[in-house]
Structure formats: structure tokens, C-alpha cells
């Protein structure tokens with residue numbers, strides 16, 4: 001069968017939703033990209049409900065307030081009262097365990113295939129898209145001011161601040177900014193919210209604990225924190241080539257790893273994360289330059305495995 005263009009496929013999907021009661025889920029701890037995408041789709045499906053799980057990120061909370069987005073907790077929804085679930089910005093149950101038991105109607109995602117275990121009849125997956133919002137913007141038949149505003153923040157927030165942008169990212173953003181009548185500064189406040197005081201302290205603590213080696217042509221930095229591992233990794237990678245930041249979670253006896261790579265890095269971190277998860281147990285994936293894992297190991301062992309695997313991949317590709 002020839003590949004149907006995503007816009008037509010999505011139109012066909014929307015028609016199939018007529019009269020159905022549908023929930024639209026973000027991945028857990030919704031970020032701006034995920035919430036913006038869910039919001040845009042909810043506008044096309046009257047009577048649909050946006051749902052999230054665990055606490056939303058700060059940017060997503062600000063977006064919800066600004067755009068008046070109502071989101072329910074997915075655990076509070078009665079599956080039997082819905083015809084199914086649309087999932088945006090993920091296609092892995094590890095990032096949305098609450099989707100288990102739901103009938104999946106549609107998945108819209110931009111993550112790479114490692115760890116992808118959700119299946120739906122309609123899947124619009126483009127791993128070259130820097131954000132789910134960019135994918136959604138191309139699918140919509142029309143875009144109003146609020147939706148345009150939300151999608152702008154999603155595009156700016158994801159995609160490692162335009163490091164993985166393509167020409168379409170900028171043309172889409174420009175077009176949406178016109179519709180939203182928003183200036184970049186206003187969008188950035190939500191896409192990149194001011195760090196809390198505890199957050200600043202956590203990130204600086206991570207900086208103090210940085211260790212690094214030079215191997216396989218790359219400066220590889222590691223650190224440990226009790227929170228804000230992804231903010232810490234994003235900052236540390238500005239000075240290194242690669243950063244792995246660990247956060248040991250005592251409740252689940254797992255180490256969460258946030259991994260970031262600079263522009264020059266040829267190794268795909270999502271592959272590193274998934275290989276380390278295979279080795280230590282757990283799950284890993286994400287994007288080439290921004291990836292993560294939950295590993296069944298203490299943080300020092302987890303970091304050691306990340307660095308060794310990265311070096312192995314770098315030498316193989318090198």
C-alpha cells in the first residue's frame with residue numbers, strides 16, 4: 001500500500017471520530033510540546049478531554065493557565081466511558097503507563113523508534129520532526145490564535161532550542177507567530193520558564209559535582225543530583241560534548257539518567273540509552289541529542305555504563 005500523506009490520513013482519522021467520546025493524553029509529566037499538541041487536537045474534537053499524568057512541568061502549567069487549557073488526571077477517567085485514547089508526543093508505555101488498558105485510536109509522535117511499543121490504527125510518527133507541535137501544525141485544517149500560540153511555545157521548547165531544527169521549523173514558527181500575534185519574548189517565557197530557586201540550587205550542585213574524561217575524541221561529563229537532572233545536563237553539555245546526569249530514585253530503586261549531546265557529536269544518545277537499559281535493566285530512549293533512561297542500578301554504576309557505552313559507540317562510528 002502506498003503511503004498516504006499524513007494530512008489526508010489525519011482528516012480520515014478525524015472523520016472516523018465523529019460522535020465518539022475521546023480522551024487525548026500527553027506523556028506523563030507533560031511538557032509544553034506535549035500539552036500544546038494535545039490542546040490543538042482537542043479543538044478539532046468537540047467533547048474530547050485532555051488528560052495528563054503526574055505533575056505537569058512548569059512551562060506546561062504556565063501554558064495551561066495562559067491558554068485556558070483544562071486537563072484531567074488520566075487515572076481519574078473511566079475508560080469505559082470513552083471510545084478511546086489519542087496519545088501525543090510519545091509512543092512508549094514507559095512514558096505513559098496509564099495508557100495500558102485504553103483503546104489507542106491515534107498516536108502522534110516525533111521520538112525515535114527505540115522503546116516504541118504502542119500501536120494504533122492511525123500513527124503519524126516523524127522522528128525527523130524536532131517537536132510534536134511541528135507535526136501537529138502541519139496536520140490542522142485551520143489554526144486559531146490560541147492554538148497558534150500554544151504550538152509556537154511547543155516548537156520553541158522542544159528540539160533542543162533549534163539544534164535539531166529544519167527549514168520547516170522556522171517557516172512553521174513564523175507562520176504561527178503571525179496568527180498568534182505573539183512576540184518571541186512572550187513565547188520564550190513559557191517555552192523556557194524561569195528556574196525556581198530550588199532548581200537553581202540543584203543545577204549548581206550538579207555543576208559542582210561534575211567529573212569528566214576525554215575519550216574517543218569527546219569530552220564526556222557526568223554528574224549526580226537529587227532533582228533537575230535534565231536542566232543540569234542541558235547546561236553542562238554547553239561546556240562539554242556529552243553530559244550524563246544521574247538522579248537516584250530511592251522509592252523505585254532506579255537511577256534516572258538525562259543525557260545531552262552537543263552539535264558535533266556523531267553518536268545517537270537514544271541508542272546509547274537503550275543499550276544501557278538492555279545491559280542494566282530498565283528503559284531508555286529519546287532523541288539523538290537529548291535522551292534519557294530509567295536504570296535498575298545505583299547512580300555510579302549507571303553513569304559508568306553510560307560513559308562506557310558511549311565510548312564504545314563513538315569508537316565504532318569513528
Ligand SMILES: [Mn+2]
Pocket residue numbers: 033034089110130131132158
Ligand atoms: Mn516533544
